[in-house]
Amino acid sequence: MVRVSLKESDSFEEFRDIARGLIAAEIAPDDVVLEAGGEAGLFGGVPPLPRDTPAFSVASGFIEVARDTICHRDPERFAMLYSLLWRLTHGEKSLLMVASDPLVHRLHQMQKAVRRDTHKMTAFVRFRQIADDSGERYVAWFEPEHHILRRVSKFFVDRFAAMRWSILTPEGSLHWDTQRLVHGPAIDKSHAPSGDDFEDWWRSYYRSTFNPARANPRMQRAEMPKKYWHNLPEAKTIPDLLANARQRTGRMIEAEPMAPRRAHGWTPENVAQPEASSLDALKAAAQSCTRCPLHKNATQTVFGEGPSDAPVVFVGEQPGDLEDLAGQPFVGPAGQMFDRALAEAGIDRSRVFVTNAVKHFKFEPRGKRRVHQKPNIGEIDKCRWWVESELSLIKPQFVVALGATAARSLTGRSVTIARERGRLTNWSGRAGLITVHPSFLLRLPDKAAQANEYRRFVEDLRIVGRELPAIRKVA
Amino acid sequence: MLNTQQKLEILADAAKYDASCSSSGAEKRTSKTGGLGSTTGCGICHSYTPDGRCISLLKILLTNACMFDCSYCINRRSSNVRRARFTVNEVVSLTLNFYKRNYIEGLFLSSGIVGSPNYTIEQILRVARTLREEHGFRGYIHLKTIPEADPDLVAEAGRLADRVSINIELPTEEGFTRFAPEKQAPSIRRTMASLRLRIDEAKAEKKAPRFAPAGQSTQMIVGADGAADAVILGTSATLYANYNLKRIYYSAFSPIPDASSTLPAQAPPLAREHRLYQADWLFRFYGFETEEITSGLPTACLISTSIPSLPGLCGIAIAFPST
Numbered sequence: 001m002v003r004v005s006l007k008e009s010d011s012f013e014e015f016r017d018i019a020r021g022l023i024a025a026e027i028a029p030d031d032v033v034l035e036a037g038g039e040a041g042l043f044g045g046v047p048p049l050p051r052d053t054p055a056f057s058v059a060s061g062f063i064e065v066a067r068d069t070i071c072h073r074d075p076e077r078f079a080m081l082y083s084l085l086w087r088l089t090h091g092e093k094s095l096l097m098v099a100s101d102p103l104v105h106r107l108h109q110m111q112k113a114v115r116r117d118t119h120k121m122t123a124f125v126r127f128r129q130i131a132d133d134s135g136e137r138y139v140a141w142f143e144p145e146h147h148i149l150r151r152v153s154k155f156f157v158d159r160f161a162a163m164r165w166s167i168l169t170p171e172g173s174l175h176w177d178t179q180r181l182v183h184g185p186a187i188d189k190s191h192a193p194s195g196d197d198f199e200d201w202w203r204s205y206y207r208s209t210f211n212p213a214r215a216n217p218r219m220q221r222a223e224m225p226k227k228y229w230h231n232l233p234e235a236k237t238i239p240d241l242l243a244n245a246r247q248r249t250g251r252m253i254e255a256e257p258m259a260p261r262r263a264h265g266w267t268p269e270n271v272a273q274p275e276a277s278s279l280d281a282l283k284a285a286a287q288s289c290t291r292c293p294l295h296k297n298a299t300q301t302v303f304g305e306g307p308s309d310a311p312v313v314f315v316g317e318q319p320g321d322l323e324d325l326a327g328q329p330f331v332g333p334a335g336q337m338f339d340r341a342l343a344e345a346g347i348d349r350s351r352v353f354v355t356n357a358v359k360h361f362k363f364e365p366r367g368k369r370r371v372h373q374k375p376n377i378g379e380i381d382k383c384r385w386w387v388e389s390e391l392s393l394i395k396p397q398f399v400v401a402l403g404a405t406a407a408r409s410l411t412g413r414s415v416t417i418a419r420e421r422g423r424l425t426n427w428s429g430r431a432g433l434i435t436v437h438p439s440f441l442l443r444l445p446d447k448a449a450q451a452n453e454y455r456r457f458v459e460d461l462r463i464v465g466r467e468l469p470a471i472r473k474v475a
Numbered sequence: 476m477l478n479t480q481q482k483l484e485i486l487a488d489a490a491k492y493d494a495s496c497s498s499s500g501a502e503k504r505t506s507k508t509g510g511l512g513s514t515t516g517c518g519i520c521h522s523y524t525p526d527g528r529c530i531s532l533l534k535i536l537l538t539n540a541c542m543f544d545c546s547y548c549i550n551r552r553s554s555n556v557r558r559a560r561f562t563v564n565e566v567v568s569l570t571l572n573f574y575k576r577n578y579i580e581g582l583f584l585s586s587g588i589v590g591s592p593n594y595t596i597e598q599i600l601r602v603a604r605t606l607r608e609e610h611g612f613r614g615y616i617h618l619k620t621i622p623e624a625d626p627d628l629v630a631e632a633g634r635l636a637d638r639v640s641i642n643i644e645l646p647t648e649e650g651f652t653r654f655a656p657e658k659q660a661p662s663i664r665r666t667m668a669s670l671r672l673r674i675d676e677a678k679a680e681k682k683a684p685r686f687a688p689a690g691q692s693t694q695m696i697v698g699a700d701g702a703a704d705a706v707i708l709g710t711s712a713t714l715y716a717n718y719n720l721k722r723i724y725y726s727a728f729s730p731i732p733d734a735s736s737t738l739p740a741q742a743p744p745l746a747r748e749h750r751l752y753q754a755d756w757l758f759r760f761y762g763f764e765t766e767e768i769t770s771g772l773p774t775a776c777l778i779s780t781s782i783p784s785l786p787g788l789c790g791i792a793i794a795f796p797s798t
Contacts, residue, residue: 123520157507160506161507198572202576205530205533206530208488209487213742219523220524223523249730253742254740257734258733260554297713299667299668324668325671326672365712369716
């Protein structure tokens, strides 16, 4: 029987060196006793085996399990880890995957306990401020369940790097002076400060943020077990808060409503109302449109944009995802393609007015995305009022319908785009033209077909340019 | 005159009906190069009150005075609740002192609307700016944005905060008209849309200025108006899809001191709130559609009997080979 006493209770490196020696010497787990120095109990320390033994590889995952479980309070942890290592290197390479193995299961539980304890320590340490010759200093007393002091230190250094602080525990202490971290010996609780002026404020906050109508002490204890309470300044208020919760809630439910307090109400700042008959007034009025149900899910009415005396108005289908968020028409992918085609057709974008047949985005929510849906005839016809109002204020010489929805809106009938596109026509006394919607081009899967259709689209736009020399770009 | 501690009691009480407490999602920061504080990415709950809810952030209002008169709100204009207002320095000092003692992860600051939307958000921004710029505070900051505030001010909120939020509170427009007549559902949605565009932009381009790396969230009150669960979940689905919200909080309408007589005085529907969170989880993490969750519910509610099961989900369980 070999007996090995480890100097440290939480050092993976020390354990690793010793375990390498034991494996190299082919010493089976049953033939060795491993324990941390301070926890040695009946056995005396035996000098460790020579350390310059070769490294070997071990199943991935072992090191993580070892680093975590070495911090566990269980005195058997080194023996368990050595057993695991032995089996991993003696024919059970995939042992860590066998969650039902009693040893693996136990080590995983220990790993979880250590991680939880570490996390709870970052949460429940409460510093108390004291003053010494060099200024303010923060000191906490804490009783972790496992040997986690070393592993938790990084959190406090990262967070409170500019403060001088100490954390005292029954097993050791941490001291940070804004530059260096020192691991010191255990310091008795009586040396920790006994209070802090801000604890009273903290308790005030704790009491006020508690909602008595939701009292749920079981849930509280699950997340903040009682073993931590004696070091939490706020915990002493818990019994009173719970004792009064039912009464306070009852009083709120039964109280007769008081007379409402009279106070000045909300008066929106006086926004200059745009002239009643202007495009701006129409746009403002359209913001609160509820003529069809599409307003319920969309963000906003997306009104047309462009000069109020534009010689030509382009009418699209409806705003898309980006247009709905931004509140502007033709800013999404189809809008960008439209801009490109206009430029290629030699038309000055700043001289045209763009709008949509339907002013709200119609879509189906799918998880984090919105899937475009075609507006139906009812929605198109309801929204036509706005399109007509836009046109009658702008009085363009020419109107272009982009796609079937716009064609329906402008002609009042169902139009087959393929049959009627690219021809000069006239509807209700307005000169116009029907062509495809740029989003149709984006949907074509075949690159060659897309290029071909794009050329035809630009051709259609050139017709518009020829009809209206005023919108042609000056070369 | 109220002292700061009395103000703390009033303004924490006024803020506690906001269920949001998360301090997760921020980019990792430490104070090793100066300043105070850190964020680890996943947030820490520093304490739990006897209602089982965590305390992660110092959650307070700058003031509980408000020009709006929303029936469900403890701070509504016509409420007889005691009013208070923090100064910027009081909030800054409270935050730093709590933080240095490891009570909190940071600050969650909201406010009643006073003066004007711009004025209100400017006060909130002054606190955040003082913390970040004068004190090098690197802890978590969650700011409420105010609809109708100037876009430049909203942009600054996103630059200073880890998370921004705006509460929709009521799931239907009819609810708004009845209980929050001065609030405008469309302007809340417009604000969410502009936040989304900014968050997306900051994510897409490395060089773009920082904007609320932990995203945006919102809250809906459950049980104040008559909206059924199916309606609430439908609104949630739209909000998630429209604005890519990090999460929606469901807050069971809770009795408040000096409640409005137009609202139900009863214990908060906690079980219902719990079911909504479960349904929300199925929706967000398991890819269920709201119809799958709510179809087959006899009353469009997730709890129709005393048996705590989801009728709609039972249907799903049958549809899936579970063995």
